[in-house]
Amino acid sequence: EKKARLAQDSTTKGLATCRVLLAELEAHQDAWPFLTPVNHKAVPGYRKVIKKPMDFSTIREKLITNQYSNWETFIVDVNLIFENCERFNEDDSEIGRAGHSMRIFFDKRWAELLM
Numbered sequence: 512e513k514k515a516r517l518a519q520d521s522t523t524k525g526l527a528t529c530r531v532l533l534a535e536l537e538a539h540q541d542a543w544p545f546l547t548p549v550n551h552k553a554v555p556g557y558r559k560v561i562k563k564p565m566d567f568s569t570i571r572e573k574l575i576t577n578q579y580s581n582w583e584t585f586i587v588d589v590n591l592i593f594e595n596c597e598r599f600n601e602d603d604s605e606i607g608r609a610g611h612s613m614r615i616f617f618d619k620r621w622a623e624l625l626m
């Protein structure tokens with residue numbers, strides 16, 4: 512699996528798999544809080560608390576404009592979404608629960624597709 516992982520790292524195949532993975536994330540029923548950038552004008556404190564906002568539409572734009580060098584840099588941005596969510600939302604809240612659900616789904620899928 513290490514050999515496979517090395518093969519995935521640098522090939523376009525690794526980034527093509529990221530597109531598949533991103534489409535699955537966006538289609539997930541719990542993706543709704545994460546589809547577009549948080550409107551920090553409408554959410555008091557967000558801009559102050561969350562230093563590196565991230566969302567699925569921003570990741571898609573970065574994939575399309577070739578801003579990810581490999582699948583690992585893609586994974587970093589996806590995990591940033593979940594870290595931001597945990598920082599800003601109670602675990603026992605609608606959005607907090609959506610974040611946990613999406614993280615569990617993502618952890619399972621990227622391991623299946625990229626490891």
Ligand SMILES: CO[C@H](O)CCc1ccc(O)cc1
Binds near residue numbers: 545595
């Ligand atoms: C991914 O969503 C962000 O964590 C913002 C969550 C939020 C938005 C508005 C509110 O009134 C409370 C939380």
